[in-house]
Amino acid sequence: MKQWIIFIVSFMSFLAIVLTILILILGNSPFSNAENKAIAQVKDENRLTEINRSYVYSNKQKSVTVIGTDEEGQLKAVFVPIDGEEMAETSLEGKITPKQARGIALDGMDVKEVLHTKLGIEDNNVVWEVVFLTKNYKLNYVYISADDGSVWKRILNL
Numbered sequence: 001m002k003q004w005i006i007f008i009v010s011f012m013s014f015l016a017i018v019l020t021i022l023i024l025i026l027g028n029s030p031f032s033n034a035e036n037k038a039i040a041q042v043k044d045e046n047r048l049t050e051i052n053r054s055y056v057y058s059n060k061q062k063s064v065t066v067i068g069t070d071e072e073g074q075l076k077a078v079f080v081p082i083d084g085e086e087m088a089e090t091s092l093e094g095k096i097t098p099k100q101a102r103g104i105a106l107d108g109m110d111v112k113e114v115l116h117t118k119l120g121i122e123d124n125n126v127v128w129e130v131v132f133l134t135k136n137y138k139l140n141y142v143y144i145s146a147d148d149g150s151v152w153k154r155i156l157n158l
Contacts, residue, residue: 057120
């Protein structure tokens with residue numbers, strides 16, 4: 001009887017691990033597919049020669065932000081809308097860095113954990129979205145203009 005209990009517990013543990021991995025892979029695949037499609041589109045149009053990073057940015061219009069260098073060696077960001085609209089791009093030379101944006105957004109806040117810092121377009125402005133939790137576990141979004149470092153919008157204590 002003891003062997004059956006060990007077998008059942010082992011099997012259920014294995015099944016739980018496999019299901020968790022499967023759910024994580026299947027749940028992330030739409031984002032991965034969108035990123036891969038955007039990277040291919042950016043490369044096909046010769047917007048960037050080297051890709052450093054990419055991620056999905058969600059706002060009114062979902063897009064994939066692809067960051068890399070162009071053929072002249074300048075750091076640029078290309079914004080590829082998921083719905084197939086025209087791409088936009090901006091040079092990141094002389095703009096606020098992600099580290100600077102976090103510093104501006106978190107100044108005077110009681111921060112427990114920074115969840116992410118992403119570059120995107122909001123109302124035709126290039127902004128850094130800084131998302132973090134406060135020590136009392138409240139979710140906060142602060143949008144920092146990539147051009148001048150001003151606070152564009154704050155959504156606090158969700």
